[in-house]
Amino acid sequence: NAGVTQTPKFQVLKTGQSMTLQCAQDMNHEYMSWYRQDPGMGLRLIHYSVGAGITDQGEVPNGYNVSRSTTEDFPLRLLSAAPSQTSVYFCASSYSMYGPTALGAFFGQGTRLTVV
Amino acid sequence: AQTVTQSQPEMSVQEAETVTLSCTYDTSESDYYLFWYKQPPSRQMILVIRQEAYKQQNATENRFSVNFQKAAKSFSLKISDSQLGDAAMYFCAYKTSGSRLTFGEGTQLTVNP
Numbered sequence: 705n706a707g708v709t710q711t712p713k714f715q716v717l718k719t720g721q722s723m724t725l726q727c728a729q730d731m732n733h734e735y736m737s738w739y740r741q742d743p744g745m746g747l748r749l750i751h752y753s754v755g756a757g758i759t760d761q762g763e764v765p766n767g768y769n770v771s772r773s774t775t776e777d778f779p780l781r782l783l784s785a786a787p788s789q790t791s792v793y794f795c796a797s798s799y800s801m802y803g804p805t806a807l808g809a810f811f812g813q814g815t816r817l818t819v820v
Numbered sequence: 821a822q823t824v825t826q827s828q829p830e831m832s833v834q835e836a837e838t839v840t841l842s843c844t845y846d847t848s849e850s851d852y853y854l855f856w857y858k859q860p861p862s863r864q865m866i867l868v869i870r871q872e873a874y875k876q877q878n879a880t881e882n883r884f885s886v887n888f889q890k891a892a893k894s895f896s897l898k899i900s901d902s903q904l905g906d907a908a909m910y911f912c913a914y915k916t917s918g919s920r921l922t923f924g925e926g927t928q929l930t931v932n933p
Contacts, residue, residue, distance in 0.1 A: 737920060744829070746911060746923035762920065794865065796921075809921060811865035 706730045710795050710812030717785040717819045725780040727795030735798045736778040740791040785819045822847045826924035833902045841897045841927045843912030852916045854895045859909040907931045
């Protein structure tokens with residue numbers, strides 16, 4: 705059972721560089737999301753998707769882009785990295801936004817990103 | 821907008837003792853779900869326990885139990901017989917059926933031997 709797989713686990717970027725954080729799940733979940741975790745602020749939602757071809761913004765979408773071409777994959781793109789984007793990023797998936805939400809969400813192992 | 825507040829940035833407990841982590845939330849919804857997640861140093865987010873708001877009975881999972889006070893919008897986590905492996909960051913989270921998870925700021929739990 706792979707669950708939710710995030711790559712890479714660590715990344716260092718220079719200011720202005722772009723990169724893509726990968727997220728894949730093998731549970732046929734409709735709902736996928738990206739969070740960033742910063743000290744003292746919990747996890748904040750960046751973008752989410754309720755199914756292939758459908759994405760929407762969360763709390764802190766600026767500087768990030770997403771797409772959902774398949775049910776399994778939900779990559780997060782940093783367009784032009786800034787030091788303020790230094791954070792730990794989590795991808796999560798769940799069965800459905802409207803389904804058995806009592807099951808909560810399954811999380812990837814996180815990506816520690818440093819922008820210098 | 822829904823908010824989740826954890827007023828204890830850090831807590832500590834002696835091994836084998838009991839500790840309670842606090843969480844309050846603000847919502848105008850009547851039907852929602854509440855969760856506690858554990859994040860050990862490995863960074864993995866692990867679901868510890870969940871509570872459906874329509875259920876009056878407090879959820880229990882082995883040594884973990886909650887005190888759900890719907891009127892007070894309070895959802896505390898009690899860890900009994902604390903173990904060294906319980907040391908982690910704990911996040912309280914809220915969700916309605918039509919929305920995403922909203923997290924609190926987290927409480928760092930230290931377990932002293």
